[in-house]
Amino acid sequence: MLDIYTNHDMIELISVNKIYGKGQHQIVASNNISCTIREGEFVAIVGKSGSGKSTLLHLLAGLDTATSGKILFEGTDISSFNANQYAQHRLNNIGIIFQSFNLIFSKTALENVMLPLIFAGYATTARKQKAQQALELVGLGDRMHHKANELSGGEAQRVAIARALVNDPKVLLADEPTGNLDSATTQEILDILLSLKKRGKTIIMITHDQEIAAQVADRILTIKDGLLSE
Amino acid sequence: MTISDLITMARQNLWRTRLRTMLTLIGVIIGIGALISMVSFGIGLERNITDKFKSNDLFTSLTISTKAFNFKGGPRGRNKPEQKTESAVPLNDSLIASIQKRPEVAIAYPRLTIPVRAALYHDTSETNIGSLPMSMAKYPPYNQLYDGRYFSSDSALEAIVSLDFLRQLGLEVCTKDKLANYQQTDTALTLALSDTLIGKELSLYSASLKSNSPFAMMGGIENMIGEEETKVKIVGILKEEQFSGPAMREEIILPINTAKKMPSLGFDRISDMISNKNKGNQYVSIYVKTKSMDDLGKLKKFLDKQKINYFAVDDGLAEMKKAFLILDSVLGIIGLISLLVAGFGIINTMLMSILERKREIGIMKAVGGKNRDIRMIFFFEAGFIGLVGALGGISLGYGLTRIANLIVNNQYMKNADEFVDMFSFPWWLIGGSVLFSIIISLLAGLYPAIRASSIHPIDALRQTG
Numbered sequence: 130m131l132d133i134y135t136n137h138d139m140i141e142l143i144s145v146n147k148i149y150g151k152g153q154h155q156i157v158a159s160n161n162i163s164c165t166i167r168e169g170e171f172v173a174i175v176g177k178s179g180s181g182k183s184t185l186l187h188l189l190a191g192l193d194t195a196t197s198g199k200i201l202f203e204g205t206d207i208s209s210f211n212a213n214q215y216a217q218h219r220l221n222n223i224g225i226i227f228q229s230f231n232l233i234f235s236k237t238a239l240e241n242v243m244l245p246l247i248f249a250g251y252a253t254t255a256r257k258q259k260a261q262q263a264l265e266l267v268g269l270g271d272r273m274h275h276k277a278n279e280l281s282g283g284e285a286q287r288v289a290i291a292r293a294l295v296n297d298p299k300v301l302l303a304d305e306p307t308g309n310l311d312s313a314t315t316q317e318i319l320d321i322l323l324s325l326k327k328r329g330k331t332i333i334m335i336t337h338d339q340e341i342a343a344q345v346a347d348r349i350l351t352i353k354d355g356l357l358s359e
Numbered sequence: 360m361t362i363s364d365l366i367t368m369a370r371q372n373l374w375r376t377r378l379r380t381m382l383t384l385i386g387v388i389i390g391i392g393a394l395i396s397m398v399s400f401g402i403g404l405e406r407n408i409t410d411k412f413k414s415n416d417l418f419t420s421l422t423i424s425t426k427a428f429n430f431k432g433g434p435r436g437r438n439k440p441e442q443k444t445e446s447a448v449p450l451n452d453s454l455i456a457s458i459q460k461r462p463e464v465a466i467a468y469p470r471l472t473i474p475v476r477a478a479l480y481h482d483t484s485e486t487n488i489g490s491l492p493m494s495m496a497k498y499p500p501y502n503q504l505y506d507g508r509y510f511s512s513d514s515a516l517e518a519i520v521s522l523d524f525l526r527q528l529g530l531e532v533c534t535k536d537k538l539a540n541y542q543q544t545d546t547a548l549t550l551a552l553s554d555t556l557i558g559k560e561l562s563l564y565s566a567s568l569k570s571n572s573p574f575a576m577m578g579g580i581e582n583m584i585g586e587e588e589t590k591v592k593i594v595g596i597l598k599e600e601q602f603s604g605p606a607m608r609e610e611i612i613l614p615i616n617t618a619k620k621m622p623s624l625g626f627d628r629i630s631d632m633i634s635n636k637n638k639g640n641q642y643v644s645i646y647v648k649t650k651s652m653d654d655l656g657k658l659k660k661f662l663d664k665q666k667i668n669y670f671a672v673d674d675g676l677a678e679m680k681k682a683f684l685i686l687d688s689v690l691g692i693i694g695l696i697s698l699l700v701a702g703f704g705i706i707n708t709m710l711m712s713i714l715e716r717k718r719e720i721g722i723m724k725a726v727g728g729k730n731r732d733i734r735m736i737f738f739f740e741a742g743f744i745g746l747v748g749a750l751g752g753i754s755l756g757y758g759l760t761r762i763a764n765l766i767v768n769n770q771y772m773k774n775a776d777e778f779v780d781m782f783s784f785p786w787w788l789i790g791g792s793v794l795f796s797i798i799i800s801l802l803a804g805l806y807p808a809i810r811a812s813s814i815h816p817i818d819a820l821r822q823t824g
Contacts, residue, residue: 192725192816213729220727231722231820235375245726247364292726 137168137203139300139331140189145198145208147184147355158184159195160355166333168299171326173334173346174357181355182335186304189333190223191215203299220249224293228305230285232277238264238288239273245296263291267321283314290321301325303334307341319345360732365739372740376712383708384748386701387796391752394694395792396760396782401687403783408679412672416498418652421671422470423450423458423645423662448667450642458647461661463654468492469642471618476564476586477611479593482528488518488563489609490618498648500598506534506553507595514616518561519595524610525556532556532596553596563589563611567622587622698796701748702803705741709807713737713814720811721819730812737811741804742797749796753789 147159158181166172176182187193188200191207192215200208207218219225232241239260246256264273267287277285286306293301303322307315323345326332336342342349351358373380412418448454450469458467471490476483495501496509501519510517525532531548533541543550564586591613613621647669649655655671662669713720720733760782768778 187817190725213731216724216727216729216732219725225725227725227820231718231725233719233722244723244728247360248723248727248729248732250360253363296727 138165138201139168139170139203140166140333141199141201142189143199143201145188145200146196147181147188147193148196157355159188159357162198162355162357164350164357166331168331169326169329171322171332171334171345171347172350173336173342173348174350174352175336175339175342176352177337180352182337182352183304184355185352185357186302186333186335189300190225190302191218216248220245220296222299224296224298224301226286226289226293226301226303226306228308230277230282230289230309232285232288232292234276234278237274237276238269238280238284238291241277241288242273242292242295245292249296259295260291263295264288266294267291281314282310283317286310286314286318287321290318294325299331301330301332303332305335305337307336307338315341360735365735366743368736369739369743372712372716372736373743376715379708379711380744383701383704383744384751386704387698387744387748387800388751388755390694390698390701391749391792391796392755392759393697394691394795395753395756395784395788396763397690397694398687398788399756399760399782399784401683401690402785402788403781404686405680405683406783407779407781409676412676416648417672418676419465419650419655420646420648421655421658421662421669423454423647423667423669425450425643425668448665450645454667455645458645458658461658463649463651463657464647465650466492466494466646466648468494468615468646470644470646471615471642472609473565473618473621473623475611477524477528478562478564479525479528479559484524484527486524486527486610488611488613488618488621490613490615492615495648503598505532505596505598507557507593509595510614511594513614514620515594515614516589516591516617517594517614518563518591519597519612520556520561520593521597521610525551525596527610530556556593556596559593561591561593561611563591563621565589565622566624568624584624589617589621591617698799702799705744705800705803706807708744709737709741709804710810712740713807713811716811717814717819720814721816724814724816725820733814734808734812737808738801738804741800741808745797745800746793748800749793752796753792757784 142162142164145159145162146157149156149158160181162185174182174185184193188195191210194210195208198208199206202218202222207215210218233244236244239257242260242263243256246259251259261270261273264270267290269284269287269291272280272284277288280288286309290306301322306322307318310318319341322332322334326345326347334342334346339349348359452469455467455469458464468491471488473488474485475488476485477488491501491510493510493513501509504519505522507519509519522532526545526548529548530551531543531545532551532553534553538552541550566584567587568584597612647658649658652673655673659669659671723733723736764778764780764782767781
């Protein structure tokens with residue numbers, strides 16, 4: 130495999146902890162995690178349910194804040210961001226794909242994909258064009274005017290991928306992207322992710338399935354009881 | 360996000376739950392409808408009254424009198440006139456001439472009021488006659504008589520009578536063109552065509568002083584006071600006006616010189632008769648009409664300097680305007696109460712919407728929506744309800760007032776010459792209602808918007824459905 134990595138560290142975690150609750154009832158979801166993810170890497174984080182992998186993804190996305198430690202994104206410490214700064218960070222740099230798709234059912238596929246572009250301040254025509262391109266990239270150009278609740282699981286996940294890509298983020302975070310899909314559809318999604326990886330996207334995928342991780346990832350990290358290891 | 364995006368999202372989101380939106384809107388519509396119809400009634404009432412004053416030129420005239428009246432009122436003297444001392448300047452022809460010369464004055468003439476017994480056909484009625492000069496012919500209400508014409512000269516033996524006077528003689532009058540659709544208001548009266556009265560002879564019996572000697576009184580009142588007849592021809596009939604022109608309340612009007620020549624007692628009070636106080640050509644009051652409302656102010660300053668007492672309708676206008684302001688405010692507050700209730704409905708609707716859309720809020724935050732974006736989305740939804748509700752409320756209020764107008768005019772004012780609009784919708788009332796509705800709605804949406812924006816995205820995304 131060609132080494133397409135640059136020396137550019139995209140994300141660096143330094144002694145990151147996330148603790149819920151206090152005293153006797155506290156839960157350590159992330160335990161002193163340190164790692165580096167480089168630009169263009171496809172990293173899979175594998176762990177069982179409750180191991181803390183989703184928490185880690187939430188911290189990377191800025192959906193939650195670390196109790197201690199630092200998270201650097203292209204050298205910028207994002208661990209002390211406020212809610213609005215995190216939102217801007219997600220808008221500019223991060224695309225998130227959720228296990229349960231998290232589409233707005235009352236909106237069409239096109240409207241769901243356009244959502245980040247509305248927050249980014251794109252004009253109506255430009256936003257429509259970009260959304261259409263993103264949907265065509267994931268093979269859903271002919272379904273863009275269907276409501277999200279009219280799509281199959283695989284189609285819904287592809288719309289979610291299109292939405293995650295539409296702002297051309299630097300990093301894609303995928304939380305169990307194939308968790309709710311059958312094997313055929315799973316393969317379709319993985320193929321899409323691989324194609325994105327080939328285009329140079331940095332991808333971090335959370336999964337409980339070791340085989341899936343081995344199929345697509347350049348590097349596999351294991352998480353257990355909040356502790357991360359290679 | 361642009362304003363256009365926010366409006367589109369508000370419209371789409373409210374349409375999604377249209378039944379709930381409609382029910383909330385109804386509250387706002389009723390609130391604005393009540394507010395606007397009540398305030399428009401108060402404004403309409405004020406407008407109708409002041410228009411009547413203006414149409415009778417009451418804001419460009421005053422009456423000089425021997426005594427002055429102060430309508431300022433206060434805790435003790437509320438609405439009671441306070442009499443000042445008598446004017447030192449005699450009210451005579453010389454004063455009238457000097458006032459007439461002033462550049463701001465259009466007309467000045469003495470107001471003569473003579474009690475008479477008037478007889479037409481076989482009926483009589485006791486009333487007062489007033490007088491007017493020829494120069495008043497072009498001013499309302501004398502330029503728009505019910506029927507007939509103004510006097511031919513200042514000395515003509517002619518009279519203009521009011522509909523009220525004819526009613527006292529048992530006659531209800533209508534014009535020929537209205538006879539077909541006329542509905543008699545009092546069937547006890549005889550219906551008469553106005554043109555049959557024009558040209559009829561009216562006999563006026565006025566009291567005259569035979570002698571003012573106290574010794575004559577000893578021989579009985581009939582030795583002092585007699586009755587003399589003056590015959591005049593009816594040439595015009597005056598419309599009923601609530602706030603008539605200069606010859607207010609006089610039901611029969613004569614040309615001024617005719618009235619001056621009419622036999623009369625020449626005094627108001629017995630004490631004046633005994634003291635022979637009213638000498639010669641002194642009048643009780645003088646009517647003055649100015650060329651404009653500004654000129655009235657100039658004239659008042661002149662009269663104040665001369666210490667001449669006068670009464671002007673516009674002095675009472677300021678007090679009247681205060682009263683209308685209070686009325687409008689009270690009506691507005693009553694309408695406001697229903698709008699405030701609607702505001703609580705908006706809060707309830709928005710809070711329910713947040714609960715149902717928690718997951719959607721989480722998704723918006725996850726894809727880059729800031730707290731401010733979320734706040735603005737819900738804020739605009741609340742404001743949209745306010746705007747649409749205001750437009751609906753204005754339509755409702757306007758529609759209700761049109762219906763009220765129709766009912767009142769058709770049922771209670773059938774014989775009126777013109778349609779009376781009891782309501783007024785100035786642009787500031789329409790604009791103010793819309794603005795107010797939007798403000799109330801935005802205030803109602805403030806708490807729900809803040810609450811929506813502070814939802815944690817992870818908690819929101821965990822919500823299923």
